[in-house]
Amino acid sequence: xxxxxxxxxxxxxxxxxxxxxxxxxxxxxxxxxxxxxxxxxxxxxxxxxxxxxxxxxxxxxxxxxxxxxxxxxxxxxxxxxxxxxxxxxxxxxxxxxxxxxxxxxxxxxxxxxxxxxxxxxxxxxxxxxxx
Numbered sequence: 001x002x003x004x005x006x007x008x009x010x011x012x013x014x015x016x017x018x019x020x021x022x023x024x025x026x027x028x029x030x031x032x033x034x035x036x037x038x039x040x041x042x043x044x045x046x047x048x049x050x051x052x053x054x055x056x057x058x059x060x061x062x063x064x065x066x067x068x069x070x071x072x073x074x075x076x077x078x079x080x081x082x083x084x085x086x087x088x089x090x091x092x093x094x095x096x097x098x099x100x101x102x103x104x105x106x107x108x109x110x111x112x113x114x115x116x117x118x119x120x121x122x123x124x125x126x127x128x129x130x131x
Contacts, residue, residue, distance in 0.1 A: 020111070023091035023103045024078035025069060029111050036113030037105035038122045041095060044129055049100040050077045050092045052128040056121060057081050057090065086114050088121060 020030035023037060030036075042049055057063050061083030069076040079090040083106070091103040104122045106114040 020107070022080075023089045023105045024067065024080055026089075028087065028107060030107050031111050031113070034113040035115055036107060036118065037103055038115075038118050039101055039103045040122050040126060041099055041101050042126070042129055043098055044100055045098075046075075046077065046092060046094045046100050049102055049125075049129065053079055053090045053092055053102060053125050056124045056128055057083070057088070060084075060121065060124065061088065083117060083121065085109060086117055088117070090121070090125075 018029075018032055019027045020032055020036070022028055054063070054066070057079050061081050063079055063081040065078075065080040067078050067080075069078060074094065076091060076093040078092070079088075081088050085108075087107045087109070089105045091101075091105075093101050095101050102122070102125055104118050104125070106118040106121070108114055
């Protein structure tokens with residue numbers, strides 16, 4: 001009886017912990033339905049905001065991949081890396097010619113959200129842009 005209960009509980013946990021979409025249009029294992037990303041908007045061009053994001057990621061951790069999604073007039077630039085053993089994704093895209101949106105997402109190695117790290121990275125990007 002205890003074994004059956006344990007097996008059902010474990011199966012439910014495995015099903016509940018599924019895949020989570022990342023801001024670079026990918027998927028990663030993680031606990032869904034948990035807030036793990038923040039979006040900020042800046043009155044700066046995309047290139048300046050992207051450069052600030054890359055500088056912050058280099059200073060705080062390592063960058064594994066930089067990519068451009070949908071190259072052309074509405075290009076989206078993404079950064080994927082690790083900060084404090086957490087997976088971090090940064091998405092930079094133009095809202096209009098003068099406004100840029102930056103979305104930061106962070107997950108632990110176990111798939112949980114790290115909203116404090118997300119907030120810290122977003123704040124560091126804003127500080128870098130204000131210099």
